[in-house]
Amino acid sequence: MSCNHEHHDHDCCDHDHECEQINLVLDDDSELTCDVICVFSIDEDSDREYIALDPGEDKEILLYRFSETDEGEISLDNIESDEEYEAVCSALDEIFAEDDELDYYEKDE
Numbered sequence: 001m002s003c004n005h006e007h008h009d010h011d012c013c014d015h016d017h018e019c020e021q022i023n024l025v026l027d028d029d030s031e032l033t034c035d036v037i038c039v040f041s042i043d044e045d046s047d048r049e050y051i052a053l054d055p056g057e058d059k060e061i062l063l064y065r066f067s068e069t070d071e072g073e074i075s076l077d078n079i080e081s082d083e084e085y086e087a088v089c090s091a092l093d094e095i096f097a098e099d100d101e102l103d104y105y106e107k108d109e
Contacts, residue, residue, distance in 0.1 A: 039066050042091045050088050
């Protein structure tokens, strides 16, 4: 899944994993290395997490459901419904807006 967001440098990850990049295996068995932008939830009450990935080369941000086992194994799943996808995009928009506001205030100090 992709989202129509501009690419930004954000530190919105609220997860304690050390992953900076993820290699995706595509349908044609080729690999795509993506930078991890952040791992986030739609809201505070949700246990479900999502990941935003930057595939580079001016491509759109990729969004997936994210989970991690106790052993550190990462699992990415497609977002199945349009409603869930829109909610994830909205949450990411809010994260970007908050991050931009923080950057603005830090520059003024």
